[in-house]
Amino acid sequence: EIVLTQSPGTLSLSPGERATLSCRASQSVSNNQLVWYQQKPGQAPRLLIYGASTRATGIPDRFSGSGSGTDFTLTISRLEPEDFAVFYCQHDAIFGPGTKVDVK
Amino acid sequence: QLQLQESGPGLVKPSETLSLACTVSGGSISSSSNHWGWIRQPPGKGLEWIGTVHYNGGSTYYNPSLKSRVTVSVDTSRNQFSLRLTSVTAADTAVYYCARMPGGLFDSWGQGTLVTVSS
Numbered sequence: 312e313i314v315l316t317q318s319p320g321t322l323s324l325s326p327g328e329r330a331t332l333s334c335r336a337s338q339s340v341s342n343n344q345l346v347w348y349q350q351k352p353g354q355a356p357r358l359l360i361y362g363a364s365t366r367a368t369g370i371p372d373r374f375s376g377s378g379s380g381t382d383f384t385l386t387i388s389r390l391e392p393e394d395f396a397v398f399y400c401q402h403d404a405i406f407g408p409g410t411k412v413d414v415k
Numbered sequence: 416q417l418q419l420q421e422s423g424p425g426l427v428k429p430s431e432t433l434s435l436a437c438t439v440s441g442g443s444i445s446s447s448s449n450h451w452g453w454i455r456q457p458p459g460k461g462l463e464w465i466g467t468v469h470y471n472g473g474s475t476y477y478n479p480s481l482k483s484r485v486t487v488s489v490d491t492s493r494n495q496f497s498l499r500l501t502s503v504t505a506a507d508t509a510v511y512y513c514a515r516m517p518g519g520l521f522d523s524w525g526q527g528t529l530v531t532v533s534s
Contacts, residue, residue: 355524
């Protein structure tokens, strides 16, 4: 069974800064079927990125995904106040532990 | 726009059975070759997939760690799918989400319902 590891656990940044989140898989992710979600407190997760790099409907272009094989990255080019949240990667119904992006 | 809504008791006693339903509106549960799934999140913790059912009810998939206690089923006449989790303990206390699961991802989620296991 695949294991997903996310780093860092917490990322403290200011609005306007660039955020780089990592998701590493214990084995190669088939067909690059790696998914990213954003979850704000008290809300359900929201689909951001699927297929490692395709933005879901309505997701701003400041969010981008990249990577292949076992190493994947979610980048937020310039953090907006509403972007601060927890981000999870997922493959084949397995979720990573999450990265919290909070205000520095 | 597709909407999902979880319903069921918010409090379940230890050793009893947790039962939740997810009502789908804005679309038919059997309108496409979708799967439908349940995910849970203990307070302050991460997401854990519980199980998935195909819209025709013929195929189910369960988290191996929960498989012996879980049943996920679909009722197309009610446009609903359901979760049963038996022999619950305090470790099953969580927010339970239902979601549509096309192609291995979760693209539409319910708002979630908190289920507390306590006597």
